[in-house]
Amino acid sequence: MHRARRCRRPQAVLPQPLGGWTTEDAKVEAAGIKMQRIADQKAMVNYDPATKDGEVTLVVANRFMVTVEGDGAEQQDLLAYAGAIDFKKLQGL
Numbered sequence: 001m002h003r004a005r006r007c008r009r010p011q012a013v014l015p016q017p018l019g020g021w022t023t024e025d026a027k028v029e030a031a032g033i034k035m036q037r038i039a040d041q042k043a044m045v046n047y048d049p050a051t052k053d054g055e056v057t058l059v060v061a062n063r064f065m066v067t068v069e070g071d072g073a074e075q076q077d078l079l080a081y082a083g084a085i086d087f088k089k090l091q092g093l
Contacts (some may be wrong), residue, residue, distance in 0.1 A: 015044045039083045056082040061091040 017023045033046045038058065047054030055069045056078050070081045 021032070034038060038079060040084070040086055045075075045079070049075070053064055054078055058082065060086075060087055064090055064093075066090075 014023075032048065033044050036043055036045055038056065041058050041060060043056050043058045045054070047058050047093065052072050052074065053070065054073065054075060055067055056068045057065065059065050066082070068078055070078045
């Protein structure tokens with residue numbers, strides 16, 4: 001199925017709110033996000049070359065979420081910093 005069609009109705013996969021809770025319209029934001037591997041880890045990279053703002057998000061060992069953010073930074077610097085993380089040591093914690 002085409003990605004745009006899959007994202008059209010995200011509320012269809014969400015449960016009803018719990019008692020006393022309210023909901024707002026669900027939003028899906030995936031524009032500009034690319035998946036890539038950094039040091040053998042899956043990463044989501046969101047970078048805007050016009051503003052040089054971006055972030056790299058990784059989930060390590062299904063326990064830690066690591067986000068590297070940069071404002072006015074080169075994408076290669078964000079990726080290099082994320083790649084310098086000692087993932088094996090983090091997994092062992």
